Amino acid sequence: VQPAFRDPIGFVVVEALSAQTPVLASRGVGTSDYLPAEWIADPANKNEWVAKTQKILSNLEQNARLAETTFEKEHLNIEDPYFRQAAGKLQLALKSRWPHLTNH
Structure with missing residues (x-):
């Protein structure tokens, strides 16, 4: 989980994706350009963060594959x-x- 109002790069997100770890990040920061829409949340909306975190955790295996695919597709390596x-x-x-x- 990477909530932020400003973060142009988000290296920790790239590192997490490289380890097949799903990431929930803030809308409007650099990482929101390449993460799947379901992994992006309004940085000021706590309820959205809770709901999206629960959804990611409820299907961790599928989301781990999506993390790996995102890492490869977006040429983050x-x-x-x-x-x-x-x-x-x-x-x-x-x-x-x-x-x-x-x-x-």
């Missing part, structure tokens, strides 16, 4: 080839835009 590809594209874009800043 820094060892994923997606990151190398994205870094390569970024490097090319930077060299193209600011060639004087690169030494290659």
Whole structure:
């Protein structure tokens, strides 16, 4: 459970997902961009947090699989080839835009 009014990254959420652990997080923070809708709650609504936590816990096995799927689908593993590809594209874009800043 990660209630927050502001949290742009939420590394603890990524770490939890990597361990197939379901996460309930606040609406409007960085992690709400990639978590399933049923795992997002209004940070000011305690009743919603209780209800969603109970729902997640009532089917923990299915939600653990969803955590694993979310981790993979959203390319949250820094060892994923997606990151190398994205870094390569970024490097090319930077060299193209600011060639004087690169030494290659």
